[in-house]
Amino acid sequence: MKIVVVAPHGDDELYGLGGKILNWIEECHELHVIFVTDNLAWLKWGLRDKSVDLIAAKPFINLDGESMASICLKESQMVVRALGIRLENAHYFKFHDQEASKNIDKGISLAKGIITDADRLVIPSDHN
Secondary structure: OEEEEEEOOOOOOOOOOHHHHHHHHHOOOEEEEEEEEOOOOHHHHHHHHOOOOHHHHHHHOOOOHHHHHHHHHHHHHHHHHHHOOOHHHEEEEEEOHHHHHHHHHHHHHHHHHHHOOOOEEEOOOOOO
């Protein structure tokens, strides 16, 4: 079965779905993950909302958004490898967080080829 997980931000695929993803891989399903945004604003928003551990975030506080996005992309790739998802089945749209809603048509165009023959489409959260 082909399963496509749509993660608005890198890490959304794990919240609430990490165990299920491991089950699907163990059951030999064809798993794809679409990472919609680049997490460019992750730290800025986390600091604003006080949802970031300041001690853990200290090395990243002075990074510009592009550097943060690059780190988040690399972390998503590491997660894909660690979970055992085939690298070619990880799809990165790289929309900036604050620009995703301006790229709906482009997102639909990019997603069509990935989800057209999917047996299951999973969106791990209804708050994004």
